[in-house]
Amino acid sequence: MNRRTMGKALMGLATGAAMLALGVGAAGAQEKMKVGFVYVGPISDHGYSYQHDQGRLAVEKELGDKVTTTFVENVPEGADAERVIEQLASSGHKLIFTTSFGFMNPTLKVAQRHPDVKFEHATGYKRSANVATYSARFYEARTVIGQIAGKMTKSNIIGYIGSFPIPEVVSGINAFTIAMREVNPKAEVRVVWVNSWYDPGKEAEAAKALIDQGADVISLHTDSPAAIQVAQERGLWVFGQSSDMTRFGPKAHLTAIVDDWREYYVNRVKAALDGSWKSQDTWGGFKDHMLFLAPYNPALPADVVAAAEKTRTDIMEGKRHSFQGPVKDQSGKVVIAEGKQATDEQILKMDWYVEGVQGKVPK
Amino acid sequence: MTLLRLEPRGEASRAMVYATPLLAVALTLASGFLLFWAMGFDPVKALHAFFIAPLMSLRGLGELAVKATPLVLCAIGLAIGFRANVWNIGAEGQLTLGAITGGGLALAFYGEGGWWLLPLMIVAGMAGGALWAAIPAFLRVRFNASEILTSLMLNYVALHLLNYLMHGPYRDPDGFAFPESRLFEADAVLPLLVAGTRVHLGSLFALLAVAAGWFLMARTFIGFQIKVIGLTPTAAGYAGFNQKKIIWLTLLLSGALAGLAGLGEVAGPIGQMNPTISPGYGYTAIIVAFLGRLHPVGILLAGFLMALSFIGGEAAQIALGLPKAITGVFQGMLLFFLLATDVLIRYRVRFGAKRAVVGRAAA
Numbered sequence: 180m181n182r183r184t185m186g187k188a189l190m191g192l193a194t195g196a197a198m199l200a201l202g203v204g205a206a207g208a209q210e211k212m213k214v215g216f217v218y219v220g221p222i223s224d225h226g227y228s229y230q231h232d233q234g235r236l237a238v239e240k241e242l243g244d245k246v247t248t249t250f251v252e253n254v255p256e257g258a259d260a261e262r263v264i265e266q267l268a269s270s271g272h273k274l275i276f277t278t279s280f281g282f283m284n285p286t287l288k289v290a291q292r293h294p295d296v297k298f299e300h301a302t303g304y305k306r307s308a309n310v311a312t313y314s315a316r317f318y319e320a321r322t323v324i325g326q327i328a329g330k331m332t333k334s335n336i337i338g339y340i341g342s343f344p345i346p347e348v349v350s351g352i353n354a355f356t357i358a359m360r361e362v363n364p365k366a367e368v369r370v371v372w373v374n375s376w377y378d379p380g381k382e383a384e385a386a387k388a389l390i391d392q393g394a395d396v397i398s399l400h401t402d403s404p405a406a407i408q409v410a411q412e413r414g415l416w417v418f419g420q421s422s423d424m425t426r427f428g429p430k431a432h433l434t435a436i437v438d439d440w441r442e443y444y445v446n447r448v449k450a451a452l453d454g455s456w457k458s459q460d461t462w463g464g465f466k467d468h469m470l471f472l473a474p475y476n477p478a479l480p481a482d483v484v485a486a487a488e489k490t491r492t493d494i495m496e497g498k499r500h501s502f503q504g505p506v507k508d509q510s511g512k513v514v515i516a517e518g519k520q521a522t523d524e525q526i527l528k529m530d531w532y533v534e535g536v537q538g539k540v541p542k
Numbered sequence: 543m544t545l546l547r548l549e550p551r552g553e554a555s556r557a558m559v560y561a562t563p564l565l566a567v568a569l570t571l572a573s574g575f576l577l578f579w580a581m582g583f584d585p586v587k588a589l590h591a592f593f594i595a596p597l598m599s600l601r602g603l604g605e606l607a608v609k610a611t612p613l614v615l616c617a618i619g620l621a622i623g624f625r626a627n628v629w630n631i632g633a634e635g636q637l638t639l640g641a642i643t644g645g646g647l648a649l650a651f652y653g654e655g656g657w658w659l660l661p662l663m664i665v666a667g668m669a670g671g672a673l674w675a676a677i678p679a680f681l682r683v684r685f686n687a688s689e690i691l692t693s694l695m696l697n698y699v700a701l702h703l704l705n706y707l708m709h710g711p712y713r714d715p716d717g718f719a720f721p722e723s724r725l726f727e728a729d730a731v732l733p734l735l736v737a738g739t740r741v742h743l744g745s746l747f748a749l750l751a752v753a754a755g756w757f758l759m760a761r762t763f764i765g766f767q768i769k770v771i772g773l774t775p776t777a778a779g780y781a782g783f784n785q786k787k788i789i790w791l792t793l794l795l796s797g798a799l800a801g802l803a804g805l806g807e808v809a810g811p812i813g814q815m816n817p818t819i820s821p822g823y824g825y826t827a828i829i830v831a832f833l834g835r836l837h838p839v840g841i842l843l844a845g846f847l848m849a850l851s852f853i854g855g856e857a858a859q860i861a862l863g864l865p866k867a868i869t870g871v872f873q874g875m876l877l878f879f880l881l882a883t884d885v886l887i888r889y890r891v892r893f894g895a896k897r898a899v900v901g902r903a904a905a
Contacts, residue, residue, distance in 0.1 A: 261811060345719060
């Protein structure tokens with residue numbers, strides 16, 4: 180048994196080597212700058228990773244004569260991430276975008292070994308000379324859809340599918356709830372955590388569970404369109420996440436928060452090309468074109484659309500802030516005082532719910 | 543009217559023992575060639591990226607060892623159990639527990655560690671895995687509950703426990719509420735064995751486990767009992783072998799090895815606690831165990847082959863832009879052919895309908 184298996188593997192390697200050694204041509208000289216992208220999900224998720232890949236395609240389109248791009252999808256946020264990033268760095272990629280939070284420490288480790296390679300890490304907080312960070316102010320868009328939800332709900336129960344209880348998601352729930360309660364003080368938000376960014380099965384189960392509890396509007400902070408399909412079947416309302424998910428449920432899909440990395444990626448690649456690239460932190464919202472809303476469902480009443488558009492433009496013009504005091508936590512304590520706005524640091528560390536959210540932040 | 547049929551051989555064919563792996567590899571290469579060609583990729587380059595490129599550098603070989611380490615550690619323990627008909631499907635959970643207990647010590651003694659911390663973590667990791675495996679062992683021995691179900695279910699419990707800890711006690715207090723722990727200090731990290739790679743002490747443990755596993759099965763009375771119980775439980779009963787003892791022993795042993803694998807991940811390449819320690823090593827190890835014919839040396843080779851197919855898939859994505867789904871299909875074909883061609887060891891292929899002579903012989 181022992182010899183059999185050993186023979187199998189040895190022969191496998193030998194055959195592979197013999198067959199392939201013939202085919203190893205000299206790699207052509209690479210004049211164009213290579214840009215790498217690491218995605219946590221599949222690009223077919225129609226959500227978060229898909230949108231990052233749209234950014235990559237925009238880079239190809241605009242700068243295709245100067246750069247080539249590579250991507251690796253479905254990279255787990257464990258021990259594998261460092262290897263993938265290292266492979267990109269050591270295979271001649273000069274600018275590498277690592278697009279999920281869990282890639283933070285692996286990115287920094289690899290960056291330390293490759294001072295000549297530039298790295299861009301999405302949604303993290305650690306930077307170094309050759310590691311920049313970037314993220315979008317997703318909460319701004321949550322304010323707009325929260326307001327729509329408050330006006331559209333009949334049962335006054337909103338279901339919210341969360342991925343992980345991290346500040347990005349918690350601040351989104353809070354921004355949503357604040358805007359919802361402003362137009363409908365009786366409405367409340369119920370959250371189900373699926374502990375995954377992409378798990379269509381669990382996301383669909385979560386949507387069903389929330390609907391069975393009486394929710395008639397679903398908002399999600401996970402990446403698959405599974406919940407959109409459930410809402411379509413049940414004849415309820417739902418908001419898409421990360422990309423326009425209308426086609427998965429045209430009747431149910433009210434609008435979607437769309438992440439837009441195209442402008443940012445093109446600008447950063449240009450900066451790397453002309454030598455002006457610097458490590459920095461970018462946290463962009465509506466006005467930086469990192470976010471926009473998918474087309475509104477024609478079924479939305481005109482006054483709801485008008486109000487949503489006003490909220491969006493007010494945020495864009497700085498007339499409105501998603502966390503405008505007074506903001507109370509669940510115990511009724513004022514956390515953000517009247518006349519004040521939450522600081523960026525308060526938003527980035529948010530691990531508490533505002534009034535109107537049911538349940539507790541998992542701790 | 544059968545054109546092809548399988549005819550049992552009197553005894554296993556020695557020639558086929560060596561020929562089938564060759565055949566499997568040839569079939570994999572041929573169908574891979576067709577697959578890549580049909581998808582519009584250069585098949586020779588794709589196969590080269592898959593099988594050869596990862597082996598061409600020290601770092602690549604190191605990554606192979608890093609990836610194979612948890613697979614081999616888990617599979618060695620599982621295989622010993624499988625030989626005794628003890629079906630531990632819970633290596634994933636036991637691995638997670640090992641990371642939780644061992645990694646927890648690194649966090650508990652953060653800032654006050656010493657030379658003693660790492661040995662303590664290793665012991666704690668093994669104890670954690672063994673303890674988790676003790677639950678299905680107890681349920682099987684006491685209530686005759688199927689360890690397949692109980693050990694599988696405990697995987698999910700372990701994952702939830704990890705999630706709970708990562709959002710609470712294990713969370714980095716300065717980490718913006720993200721579910722990651724502090725980076726382990728030098729005292730809590732497994733030393734590297736080869737400079738310029740990520741190969742750590744855990745890989746040595748895996749080799750020791752292979753040797754110890756072989757010794758246990760081939761040279762000890764316990765190993766003999768395990769084999770007899772696995773082959774003919776009734777005979778083992780007449781011989782007075784204590785089956786309960788063997789159930790306890792094999793489950794605790796495989797749990798401890800899986801726990802060690804988990805500790806090796808967090809104290810090795812990851813270097814901190816996070817919610818995604820294992821991309822399913824505990825499940826993949828089941829495949830590795832059977833691919834290695836439940837023999838320690840076979841498992842070592844199977845672990846490397848499995849690791850190569852993962853890493854090769856990434857390399858092909860980077861080098862050629864091969865989609866992840868295609869690399870997954872290719873990996874599946876490799877396993878399929880390796881297992882399917884085994885039928886030729888015990889059967890021979892005959893063309894045409896059954897001949898009369900065979901019928902007479904059978905009669």
